[in-house]
Amino acid sequence: MKPFERIIRLIEIHLLIKEEKTGAPIEVAEKFHICRSQFYNIIDELKDYGAIVKYSRKHRTFYYENDFKIANTPFWKEEVKYFLEKKLSIHIEWTEGL
DSSP, X not given: OOXXXXXXXXXXXXXXXXXXXXXXXXXXXXXXXXXXHXXXXXXXXXXXXTOOEEEETTTTEEEESSOOOGGGSHIIIIIIHHIIIIXXXXXXXXXXXX
C-alpha cells in the first residue's frame, strides 16, 4: 500500500469511528477493500496513539470511549505533515478539530 493510501484510510476510518458510523467489522473492512485483520490492525494503531476504541453490538459500530483527536497524535503531526509538505508541497496550519 502506498503511504498516501495508508494515511487516507486511517483518517477515513477515524472519521467513521468518531461519527459512530462504521458498521460491523466485516462491513467496514469490505468498504475499504481490506480483510478484517487489516482493519483490526488500523484499530490497534489508533489505540497506540491513545484512542480508546470500543465496539457496540447493539448499534453495530465502533466508537471512541475517550475524546480522541487524531490531530494530537504523532501520526498526524509527523507522518501527515511530512507527506503534505514534502511530497505534495502543501503547507498546513494544524487544526485540533479532527
